[in-house]
Each structure stands twice: as structure tokens, then as C-alpha cells.
Amino acid sequence: MKPTGPLPREFAGQGGELMIAGRSADSWAAEHGTPVFVYDPAMVATRVARFRAAFPGVDLHYAIKANPHTGLLAAIAPLVDGLDVASSGELARALNAKPAAAISFAGPGKRDAELEAAILAGATLNLESENEAKRALAIAEQIGVQPRLAVRVNPDLELRGSGMRMGGRPSPFGVDAERAGALVRMLVGAGADWRGFHVYAGSQALSAEAVIETQAATLALVARLAEEADAAPPLVNLGGGFGVPYFAGDRPLDVEAVGASLSGALASRPAILANTRFAIELGRWLVAEAGVYLTRIVDVKQSRGETFLVVDGGLHHQLAATGNLGTVVRRNYPLALTHAVNVEDVQEASVVGPLCTPLDRLGDHVGLPAASVGDLIAVFLAGAYGATASPTAFLGHPPAAEVVA
């Protein structure tokens, strides 16, 4: 039997029938059909409150690529200070949820129409290259709008799952730190509304120490760049990278330790940053645990001594849980049989989806209570990089329902 990841705190203490946002998994599935993603905004609000307590005075941005669902976004937008987007599609959604001044748009390869839409709306562009800067300035000139421009920096440090590494790497993201100061001088000289710096050093970190080191190095870096540019940044987006425990052995990130350390670093920050605001942009840490994917068992089959629970959902909705989105070694997400959560008496089974590919496996040799056709399986950590990060057209099955509790 292979282990599964830990259930999020809100579910870990439950027994018997799984409850999501105060309602049974069964009733969610009965009302909306399966497969269905159920998102609980109250769980997001709990995480926002925890962030606020740990990071007083620091702005919180939501990186909407983690989950751009319209209803969920409407629930999150009032709780956060900004929305970070990475396409004109996300920009349009964000503009429905938040004023343009609270929206920033990052990502390489922004097309002219995307630059124009952002400048017209008054959103901040996080510039990814000098070329993009020139195109943005030209478009702004043409339409007669002063553009809000920040510089995304390709830093000389990297936040990785297990630690922080110094040393610059070539990257499609951001302007190399060595050239960022000069670009800021150019933007200010051209009359742009320069908004500051954006530094994003990595994702899915569970080590507080690594995040603390990264934030300290980022602060030092932007102070140096501001000196080089001879301009104080109104805002510094310090990135994020707060991870969530997906797999057996993962421990949650100690955000209070990170917050305490950042408070100390900010209290003694270089003078050129005295009037700067700071933001942290989070995706999965805010929403991953707040989503559950419910899928129904269609067939229980035995094959050469192994049990397969064949369900109506799979990698076309929840690619990450099958280990096919950016993981090297396939490991099991937390999952449960919804009418017997946290039950000790389990048997070995593999949970597989309906796609004609061996990649479609939501649970590999996991321990679950005895299951029958018609029972529901819950796949946890489905609130981030689920529906929109999966190949929904692959094999032509219908999309999953998505509901906000």
C-alpha cells in the first residue's frame, strides 16, 4: 500500500460522512452531479485571516491562475488587496471583481492587444523585457494614457521546494537583475507611472527558512536596484511561493515564522524603501485546500489480484492529482471514500479514471474502506490548478461541474 497526503485541517478531524462547508459530500453530488469541484470560500477566508495576523501591513494579492472560477473570485476579491493576472482573459475576469488599480498583469509574450487593454483599463503591467517596455510605452503614447508599469526582475536567487539557491539563471520571466535598474531609469525618463518591482523566485515551498532567506535576499536586491535607478519604488511585490502539503510526509509551511521574520526585515529596511508598500502574491496557499473534487465509482473490478475503483472523473479535470502536472515522481494526493472518512479498516485499491490511458490514475495502491459502485471518492487539494490546469478536451468527456459553497 502506498501512502496518501494529509487531509487539510478542516477535514482531518472528521469521521463518517465527509462534510464540505457544512453539507454532506453526498448532497453536493446529488445536487450538482459528478464529477464536481466544491469550493468553500470560508476556508479561503480562514487562510486570509491567518495571513493578515502573520503579516501586518503587508498587502495580500491573489494570483488568479491558481483558480479563476468566477464565483470563487468574487468571494476572494473583497478579502485581498490585489489580483495578479497573466493573460487578457484573466484580466477581464479580474476587472469584474476589483478596481484596475489593484490589478497587475505579469507573464511573458503579452500581445499588443493585451498591453493596450491593461493600459486602457489602468492596470499595472509587470514588464518582462525591455522590448515589452518599449511596446507598452509606444501603445500608451498612441492612446494617450500614462501607463502604470512595474519591472519584473529575474532575480539572482531561486526559491525551490527544499531551499533557496543564490545565483542568477537565464529565464523567460523578468528582466535580468543586472539590467533592471537601467530599465527603471528609462521608464521614469519616458514619463511612465513607475509602480515598482515584482520579484517571483519560486513556488510550492514548505520550508519557512527557505522563504525567509528568499524574502531577505529579495529586499536587499530591490534596495540595490532602487539605488541604481535612483528612484524609490511605490510597491514591491515580494512574490510568494507558499506551498501546501500535498503528499505523505509534507509538513505545512510555518507562515507565522515567515511573517515574524519579514516584519523584522521590514523594520530595518534600507532607507530608499522607507515609503514602499510590500505585497505577497499567493495562489495555491489560499485556495488549494478549499476545493474538493468528488467523483463517483462506476465500476469495481479485480484484475490479477488487484482492485480497481473506476470513477467518472480523472486527469481531464484534475491532472495534478494524477501526477502529470510538473512532478517527477508520482505520489498520491489525499483522498477518501466520502461515507467513511478517516476509517482505519482499509483495503488496497487503485482509483482510476475513464480515460483510455494508464496515466489516468487518481490513487495508486491506496488504502480505502471497502467500496462499491455508486460510492463517492473525494480528492482533496483540488482548489488550485484543477479544472483550468487540466486537458479538459482530451478524450471528449464532459467538463466537471464547479460550485461555490
Ligand SMILES: *Cc1c(COP(=O)(O)O)cnc(C)c1O
Ligand atoms: C503561478 C504564479 C503565482 C502563484 O503560484 P502559487 O504556487 O499558486 O502560489 C504567483 N505569482 C506568479 C508570478 C506566478 O507565475
